[in-house]
Amino acid sequence: MDKIWIILKSEFKRRVTSKAFILTTLLGPLALIGFMVIVAIITVSAMTGDTRTVAIVDDTGVLLERLLDQENDSHTFVAADAPIDSVRQRVLRGEYDGYLVLPAALLTGESRATYYAVEGGGSTLENFLENRIERALEEHRMSEQNVAPEVLEILKTNVSVSNVKLSETGEEAGSSEFYALLGIIMGMLIYMAMLIYGTVVMYGVIEEKTTRVVEVIVSSVRPFQLLMGKVLGIGAMGLVQMTVWAGLILAGVTFAGSVISLFLDPAAMSLPETASQQEMLAQAGLSLPSLSAGIFVWFVLFFLLGYLLYAGLFATVGAMVEQQQDTQSLVLPVMLPIILSIIFIQPIVESPNSPLAVALSLIPLTSPVPMVVRLAVTDVPFWEVLLSFALLIGGFVGTIWLSSRIYRVGILMYGKKASFKDLVRWFRYA
Amino acid sequence: MxxxxxxxxxxxxxxxxxxxxxxxxxxxxxxxxxxxxxxxxxxxxxxxxxxxxxxxxxxxxxxxxxxxxxxxxxxxxxxxxxxxxxxxxxxxxxxxxxxxxxxxxxxxxxxxxxxxxxxxxxxxxxxxxxxxxxxxxxxxxxxxxxxxxxxxxxxxxxxxxxxxxxxxxxxxxxxxxxxxxxxxxxxxxxxxxxxxxxxxxxxxxxxxxxxxxxLRDVKRSFGRDTLILEFDGDDAFLDAFEERGLIRISNRSKHRVELRLLDGAPSRPILEAALDHTDDVYRFERVEPPLSEIFISVVTEQQGQDAAESVPRSPVQVA
Incomplete structure (x- = not known):
């Protein structure tokens, strides 16, 4: 234990004080903040969008009034009070964004409406116009059939779906997008920890083997102590890096929030000029829904254990080769389950309780990523999380046992790259 | 202890x-x-x-x-x-x-x-x-x-x-x-x-x-079966002894030869041949074999010639 601690300290200190570590730790989030600012700007511009002024040339004589009557928040309709040629000129001059021609035959469905504009409106605008014309037409036809105005009123009702997450502690209103995003972020973090820090462990093992320093070390400590000290030391380094990143990202998110609120106009959202940033973001649907601490506890646990499990496997690969370029074919089987769990993130987000999602979140080699994603987007039964975690612990104990047996033979084998056949042989020696 | x-x-x-x-x-x-x-x-x-x-x-x-x-x-x-x-x-x-x-x-x-x-x-x-x-x-x-x-x-x-x-x-x-x-x-x-x-x-x-x-006992057990010969002139006379399997030359330079007497071969004929065929003889000494010779002969005996030859023969200095 004492020796593991000495190795852990040395590995940790050596790596944390390296220039590469300091640079990636500090510069990583800078790139991320830049990314977030861009996302914020795009979000705002997509939200406010561009409002177009559309002149309506109505030959039906009935639709114009109804179109002008409609509640309208994104685009503006105006009646074309001039002959069509001059409307066309006005559009070309930029006074209107475009004009809409409604032929008389539209009422009987024998013709279609046409939108003229200098620049195409895109499908969003097309959908918008279709929707509006359809409704105006519908209203007109209904009134022709003498439908009572009360019924018309009922039919006018807009429908929008709001997503409410149910939980034991009560119901929480919130956007499922947010939970999906949270799940994906947490999943990606675990993925990174397993892959990147696992690779660091692997290269560390290869370095010790290439420089032959390993022979001296194992004449002082047991190979298992060396393996554990190294894995834990690099794990501690990863934890420090993640913590620094989390802090910087949090600062970045706050920063992004301020940036968004700069673009938001309180008046446009029917809030007083003096509205706080929080209120504005809330109105724009960008507030953070509340989260239970449990998710984060499980996240940290799966994060750590997932790393430990893969660190052992990557160390095994490192012990089998002497040069970094020899790792490729050997590392593939180790990376496959990790990649698999990342590929299935989207399906898991979409249907977090499908048999596939449940299975992936229980199998020890794939479970860390899918499980935290599911925890974020849905309520996973407690026993399922517990079972998954217990299986992961079992998987960790199993792989570390396997790894350390192969490791202690492999680190002393110089020369050629080991095959899987050698692996079995080494396993028997140990 | x-x-x-x-x-x-x-x-x-x-x-x-x-x-x-x-x-x-x-x-x-x-x-x-x-x-x-x-x-x-x-x-x-x-x-x-x-x-x-x-x-x-x-x-x-x-x-x-x-x-x-x-x-x-x-x-x-x-x-x-x-x-x-x-x-x-x-x-x-x-x-x-x-x-x-x-x-x-x-x-x-x-x-x-x-x-x-x-x-x-x-x-x-x-x-x-x-x-x-x-x-x-x-x-x-x-x-x-x-x-x-x-x-x-x-x-x-x-x-x-x-x-x-x-x-x-x-x-x-x-x-x-x-x-x-x-x-x-x-x-x-x-x-x-x-x-x-x-x-x-x-x-x-x-x-x-x-x-x-x-080390001393090991060397003694091999006896004084090694000859050091220093002379002026042609050393071709040694080839005949080597061909007959009486000696093995472990070190050969222009004026100096170090050889082992195999299977208890006598040293006298070599001295006589040396006196006959060279201009002058400065040194003729029977010594214990150097360790490298012991190494080679022991390993050769076990594995045959090839294995022993694969061992790098070190230049032996006789102090």
């Missing part, structure tokens, strides 16, 4: 037996030379002594007790395949390796200062190891081996890569350690170094011990 006992030890890798029922002892205050051709089982034996691997049969004891983590703390091992962490500073590296041997920090720092000073490397303490020359790295690794004052010291080719001045310094320190009653195991292919340093030898080949015992 800190005696190292290798008791009937066998190590197998699959079907291959690397070490086959080997037994020998190393005494404190003496240097044991561990010799053998490449792939003889030296490294396998050393690794079992260092408790890096475990024997399949038999036992390795130090101080009468089976080796284990406890003995690792009392042992310094300088492997033949050696290296250090490239990016760690020299002093930090030495301290880390010393701490792994159970040394306290303050004690380690003090010893690092002493040894770096002794090797004239104090100004390198703060440099990264990769900035050092190969020879300097060798010295650092030697320091790392002996710094925790181990009672058992295993040195595998400690002189390789060192210039004569540093080699002499190393020899001096090894002899100091011997005088301090440490048990020292010295593995080498350089027979003249073994002859200079070792009190006892143990020659392993194909996993088995061929010769062991005090």
């Amino acid at each position: 800190a005696v190292l006992t290798i008791d009937n030890v066998t190590k197998r890798y699959g079907d291959f037996t690397a070490v086959d029922h080997v037994s020998f002892e190393a005494q404190p205050g003496r240097i044991l030379g561990l010799l053998g051709p490449n792939g003889a089982g030296k490294t396998s034996t050393i690794r079992m002594i260092a408790y890096i691997t475990a024997p399949d049969e038999g036992e390795v004891r130090f101080d009468g007790r089976g080796v284990g983590p406890w003995s690792q703390e009392q042992m310094g091992y300088l492997p033949e395949e050696r290296g250090l962490y490239k990016k760690i500073k020299v002093a930090d590296q030495l301290r880390y390796l010393a701490e792994l041997k159970g040394l306290g920090r303050a004690e380690a720092v003090e010893k690092i200062r002493y040894w770096l000073d002794r090797f004239g490397m104090s100004e390198w303490a703060g440099k990264k190891t990769q900035e050092l020359s190969k020879g300097m790295q060798q010295k650092i690794q030697f320091i790392a081996t002996i710094l925790p004052e181990p009672r058992l010291i295993i040195l595998d080719e400690p002189f390789s890569g060192l210039d004569p001045i540093n080699a002499e310094l190393l020899r001096e320190i090894i002899l100091e350690l011997k005088d301090a009653d440490r048990t020292i195991l010295f593995a080498s292919h350089r027979m003249e170094q073994v002859e200079q340093l070792c009190d006892d030898i143990c020659l392993i080949s194909q996993g088995q011990i061929l010769v062991k015992g005090p």
